[in-house]
Structure formats: C-alpha cells, structure tokens
Amino acid sequence: xxxxxxxxxxxxxxxxxxxxxxxxxxxxxxxxxxxxxxxxxxxxxxxxxxxxxxxxxxxxxxxxxxxxxxxxxxxxxxx
Amino acid sequence: xxxxxxxxxxxxxxxxxxxxxxxxxxxxxxxxxxxxxxxxxxxxxxxxxxxxxxxxxxxxxxxxxxxxxxxxxxxxxxxxxxxxxxxxxxxxxxxxxxxxxxxxxxxxxxxxxxxxxxxxxxxxxxxxxxxxxxxxxxxxxxxxxxxxxxxxxxxxxxxxxxxxxxxxxxxxxxxxxxxxxxxxxxxxxxxxxxxxxxxxxxxxxxxxxxxxxxxxxxxxxxxxxxxxxxxxxxxxxxxxxxxxxxxxxxxxxxxxxxxxxxxxxxxxxxxxxxxxxxxxxxxxxxxxxxxxxxxxxxxxxxxxxxxxxxxxxxxxxxxxxxxxxxxxxxxxxxxxxxxxxxxxxxxxxxxxxxxxxxxxxxxxxxxxxxxxxxxxxxxxxxxxxxxxxxxxxxxxxxxxxxxxxxxxxxxxxxxxxxxxxxxxxxxxxxxxxxxxxxxxxxxxxxxxxxxxxxxxxxxxxxxxxxxxxxxxxxxxxxxxxxxxxxxxxxxxx
Numbered sequence: 001x002x003x004x005x006x007x008x009x010x011x012x013x014x015x016x017x018x019x020x021x022x023x024x025x026x027x028x029x030x031x032x033x034x035x036x037x038x039x040x041x042x043x044x045x046x047x048x049x050x051x052x053x054x055x056x057x058x059x060x061x062x063x064x065x066x067x068x069x070x071x072x073x074x075x076x077x078x079x
Numbered sequence: 080x081x082x083x084x085x086x087x088x089x090x091x092x093x094x095x096x097x098x099x100x101x102x103x104x105x106x107x108x109x110x111x112x113x114x115x116x117x118x119x120x121x122x123x124x125x126x127x128x129x130x131x132x133x134x135x136x137x138x139x140x141x142x143x144x145x146x147x148x149x150x151x152x153x154x155x156x157x158x159x160x161x162x163x164x165x166x167x168x169x170x171x172x173x174x175x176x177x178x179x180x181x182x183x184x185x186x187x188x189x190x191x192x193x194x195x196x197x198x199x200x201x202x203x204x205x206x207x208x209x210x211x212x213x214x215x216x217x218x219x220x221x222x223x224x225x226x227x228x229x230x231x232x233x234x235x236x237x238x239x240x241x242x243x244x245x246x247x248x249x250x251x252x253x254x255x256x257x258x259x260x261x262x263x264x265x266x267x268x269x270x271x272x273x274x275x276x277x278x279x280x281x282x283x284x285x286x287x288x289x290x291x292x293x294x295x296x297x298x299x300x301x302x303x304x305x306x307x308x309x310x311x312x313x314x315x316x317x318x319x320x321x322x323x324x325x326x327x328x329x330x331x332x333x334x335x336x337x338x339x340x341x342x343x344x345x346x347x348x349x350x351x352x353x354x355x356x357x358x359x360x361x362x363x364x365x366x367x368x369x370x371x372x373x374x375x376x377x378x379x380x381x382x383x384x385x386x387x388x389x390x391x392x393x394x395x396x397x398x399x400x401x402x403x404x405x406x407x408x409x410x411x412x413x414x415x416x417x418x419x420x421x422x423x424x425x426x427x428x429x430x431x432x433x434x435x436x437x438x439x440x441x442x443x444x445x446x447x448x449x450x451x452x453x454x455x456x457x458x459x460x461x462x463x464x465x466x467x468x469x470x471x472x473x474x475x476x477x478x479x480x481x482x483x484x485x486x487x488x489x490x491x492x493x494x495x496x497x498x499x500x501x502x503x504x505x506x507x508x509x510x511x512x513x514x515x516x517x518x519x520x521x522x523x524x525x526x527x528x529x530x531x532x533x534x535x536x537x538x539x540x541x542x543x544x545x546x547x548x549x550x551x552x553x554x555x556x557x558x559x560x561x562x563x564x565x566x567x568x569x570x571x572x
Contacts, residue, residue, distance in 0.1 A: 007288035011296065014278055015347065021270070022343045034258055035336065041257050042332035045185065045323055049104045057324040057399040057459055060472045 102187040102254055108463045110189040111180050114196035115464055116547065118176035119457060121204050123543050125168025128211075130536050132161035134529045141522040151215050159226045160214050166224065166304070167207045167235070170449065174312045175200065175242055177456045178265045180464075181319050182246055185262050186253030192245075199241035206234030222283050222293075224301040229284055236277070243269050260335040264315035267343060271307040275300050291359050295351060302350030305444055306374075310412075311342065313452040314381065317409050320459055321388055324399050330387035334380045341377040345370050352423035356432065371423030374416060382413040400475045404455030407483060411447035418443065418494075430505065435518060436497025439490055446532075447486045454482065454539070461546060470549055474542040481535020489528035496521025 029035060046052040136157040138145045146152045175196075183190060190196070210227030213219065218228040227235075246269045250262065258266075279300035282288045288296060322329045329335055351359075351367030389396055389406055396402040418440055422431050431437055458475070462468055469475060496518055503514040 004289045004292055007282065007292040007296075010282070010288075011292070011299075014274075018274065018347055019344070022267075022340075025267070025343075026340055029258070029263075038332040038336070039328075041259065042322070042328035042335075044255060044257050044259050045261075045319060046326075046328075047104055050323060052326060052328070054326045055324060055395060055399070056326065057401045059398065059400055059475065060469045 102189065104184055105463070107183050107187065107189050108180075110191075110193065111183055112464050114190065114193050114200060115176045115180050115460065117197060117200045118172045118179075119461070120543075120547065121200065122169050122172035122176065122453075123540055125164050125172060125207070126536055127540055129161050129164035129169055130529075130533050132157050132164055134526070134533060136161055137522070137526045137529045141519045141526065150217070156215050156217070156219070159219055160211055162224070163207070163214060163227055164211055165445070167210065167227070168204075170309060170445070170453075171203070171207075172200075173453045173457070174268075174309070175203075177316055177453060177460065178268070178312050179242070179246060179249070180460060181261055181315060181456075182249050182265050185255070185259050185319070186249050187255055188249045188252055190249075195241055196245055199238045199245070202234055203238035203242070206231050206238060209234065220284060222279075222297055224304060225279060225283060225297070229280075232280060232284075236273075236280075239273055239276075243273055259318075260329075260332070260339055261315035261319045263336075263339050264311035264318070267339075268308055268311040268315075271303070271311075275303050275307065291357070294354060294357065295359055295363070298350045298353040299347075300350070302353060303347065305441075305449075306342070306346040306349060309445065309449045310346075311339075313408065313412070313449045314338075314342075316452050316456045317385060317405055317412075320401055320405055320456060321385065321409070324402050324405075324459065325388070325392055325395055327388070330384050334384045338377040338380040338384065341380065342374075345373040345377070349374060349423070352428070355423075355425060355428045368423045368425070371420050375420050378413060378416040378420070382409075385409040385413075400458040400469070400479070401455045403479055404451045404458065404482075408448050408450075408452035408455065411443060411451065415440065415443035415448050430498060430501035432501070434497040434501040434504070435493045435521065436501060439493025439497055442486065442493070443490055446482075447490065451482065451486075454478070457543075461543070465546065467546065469542060470545045471542055474538040474545075477538035478535045478542065481531050481533075481538060485528045485531030485535060487528075488531065489525055492521045492524035492528065496524075 034041075043052060050056050135146060135152065136154055139147070139154040139157065143154075150156075179196070182188075207227075210231035213228035213231055214226055218230075219226040220228065246265065250266055253262075279296055282296045283293050283300075287293060318329060318335055348366055348370030351363055352371050355364055355368070357364075385406075389402070389409075396406050421427050422437070422440060431440075458469070500514060500518050500521075503509045503517060504511070
C-alpha cells in the first residue's frame, strides 16, 4: 500500500504533466501556423480521388447519376 | 520539460511533398488492407460476443433464475464480460482500424512495416481473449473498467505500444503540412489512452494507493476512457467522414479546432463527479463538477459545427449508410454530453446516483454516440479496403433500424426508469424492495431493446463477412460507394 499523501502527490504530478503537455501542444500548434488560414485547412481532406463537391457514399445499387469513380479505384494498385 | 519540448518538436514533419495527390488514397488504402481488416473482423466478432453477454446479463436482472445453475454464467461475471468485450474487444479494435486508417489517409502515408500492426493486432486479441476468459472463470479484479486479471494486461500493453508507436511514426512522416482536426484528435488520444491505462494499472492494481485514492484514480481512468479515448476517436471520424461524404468542408473549421482544445484542457478533471457524496475532499468533487459543466463549451461548439455542416442535406445523409449512422452518433454526442454535464450537478446527482439512469447514460455515450459513429466509419472503409461493394442494402437497413430502435428503447427505459428509481430511493416512505420491484418493467424493456440490437448486429455480421469472404460473388455488384462501376471490363480498363 502506498500512503495517501504520496499517492496524492503522484496524482497531482501526473495531472500537472498531463495538463502541461496539452498546453505545450497548443503552443506548438500556434507557433507552427496551424491556426492560420482555416478555410484552406478545412479542405485538406479532399483530393483528386475524392474531390470537393462530390458525394462519396451511397447504398449499394443506388448512386448519383453521372458520378464517375476515381481512376485509381478503377485501376487499383496490384500490390 | 525539455524532453517534452524536444519530443513534440520531433513530431514536426521534416519535409512535405509539393503535391500530396501524388500519394493516391487508393494506394494508402491498399497498404492498410490487411491490418485494418484484421482489426475490423476482430471487432465485429467481439461485438457479437459482447451482445450475447449483454443479453444474458440483462435477462438475469428481471428473471434471476435464467441460466443460474452455473457460476460461470452469473450476473456479476456476464455483466463484466460484456463491458470488457465491448470496451477492449469491440471498441478498441475498431478504434485501431478507423483511427489508423484515417490517420494514414490524412498523413498521405502509405503503410510500411504493416506486419508490426498485424502482430500487435494478434497480441491484442489474444490478450483480450485471455482477459475475458479470466473474468468468466472468476479471476476478475474488483475495479470497474479494469476487471481483466493482471496476467492479461502485459499482453495488452505490449500490443498497444506497437500500435501507438506506429501511429506516431505515421504522423511524423506525414506528407501534408497542415494538421487536420481529426489528426489532432487521433494523435492526442494515442497519447492519452496509454497514460490513463498505465497510471490506473499502477496505482490501483500493481502498487495500490491507500484507501479512497484508488476510487479517485479508478473514476479518473474510467471516465477518461470515454472522454479521452472513445470520444476523440469518434469525433475524429465524424470530422473526417461527414464533410468527406457530403463533398463539402466542415461548416467552421475554427470551431472544430476550438472544440478539440477545450476538450483537451477540460475533460481530464471531469471523472471525479462519479464520487459525488463519496468520502473524498469536497473541493476535488467541486473541481470535477466545474470541469463537467465546462464541457458544455466543446459540446456546443461541436454540435453547432456538425449541425450546420449537415443541415440542408437530409436527402444526402439518408442516402448514405455512412452518414445515417454518423449523424445519428453526432446527435447522440450532443445529447449524451449535455445529460452528462447536468448529471454532474449535485442536485441532479442526488437522484441519478446508484440508479439505472447512469447505466442508460453510459450506453448513450458508448453506443448511441461512439458505436454508431464507428458503424458508419466501417461502411465507408470496407469498400475502399476490399475494392468491392457491400453485398446487401437490406442488411444495412436492418442493421441501422435494429441499432437505432434498440438503443432508443434502451435509453428511454433506463433514463425514465432510473429517474423514477432515484426519486423513490430518496423517499423514505417507500420500502427498498418496492423500489427494486418497480424497476422490473424498465429492465424488461432493456432486454427487448437488447434483442433489437442483437438483430442489427447479426445483420451487420452477415453483411461484413459476406463482403469479406464472398469473393467474386460480391464484387462489382454495386454501383455504390465509389460511384458508377458499370462493368468488370470498365473496372479493368
């Protein structure tokens, strides 16, 4: 059994480190310009294969007319 | 601190490719195929096992004589087996699959040394199997959410270390400078979970702290598993799949980043509200209550963002299996979190504490939010991993309605029944046995909801393994998730 007071100190140290790591990550993000140009950041998930403006999920057998799958999916890599 | 500084600095990618599109998503998907399938197949199997345990535990609550002749099948063991099968079997396996896959896609990082993740996946599932078997055998610990016997945990820790390190390496070698909000959530959760797990294991089981410090650590861990492991992974999935499927960016990227940082800074304290009224310092409980109420900020921020992204597109959401589940999950996140903040208030907690209301709240978060989001994620992932379509739309419909109606009935039953139970428990004129008897109809409704959930899970199981093992029979049956794929010749052109 570890004494109550020792445990509490350990908890506070770990909690403090936990909080400090979050604060430092926030500082890192700010200093690496992660909080600039939000509009551009929001679009980083879109690619040539799954582009902006194209829906990418439907029930089997139902899809939007004229929606063409990306070429890389039509010709998947062999490996 | 200098170690922390140098470590976080090392996470900065050293160089970025000029055109991230040069790393096609289809190549990344193919490189993730085996590890992702291993985790997904394992998670679906654990989901079925957890459902069976859940049904048995639920029926025993209103019909105690049900399968009561074996000590291996008593309520105490079945409930714990259910919790651990769902938390460590279903939830963690699906998190590893979805989290690593989304991370790899956002980093534009093809998987190298995928064998490491495969080994980790095998070890993880052996560890969970040993742990569940130990629980049913009677070796469980008395610590909620950490009931697995200590002989199972080293395997889990080893497997997780491999998985976590792989996630960090993927982030380190990312090909895109901008860190998307989903990456923030996943990366943070990759750090948070081992921290929580190791601290709790050490301070409760390996070198136990004295007295109530164990309880504080226990609820710090148990609540943070939900808030700093399941929640960030599910939110990462929502922020990825919701705009991706709709083909439009998230309504306010600024709000999504604000939501992440407020979760990161506030959530850690919230778990102590489980000990309201307990023999621990009052100021600690008060701090937990304040943090719980502060959680309203990230929740409202996230809710507004999700809502404004999907509003105006009901048809699009309804036509997508992924978004049906994910939007259901996102709405549940808002409701469950607001309920959670309210339950942390002393006046409300006086009623809900020690009642089925809390059980309902747990299922609200873990099932209606987390699990539904993960179902939606799997519906998006599988066609891209296997290069084929889901074999049956009907089974997806059965899965959705079984899950949605099932969890809906459960939430109403447990919340209403639990609230009435709490009011009656606080009324000294009502005998305790009467209070217990009065819960039976509500517990029965839970078993009914469990049957609906089981039907949904079975439909999902059949569809999943039909797709996985059906081979050519299911191939090109579409056209669905990836658009028009009219002929085999077209596919091969």
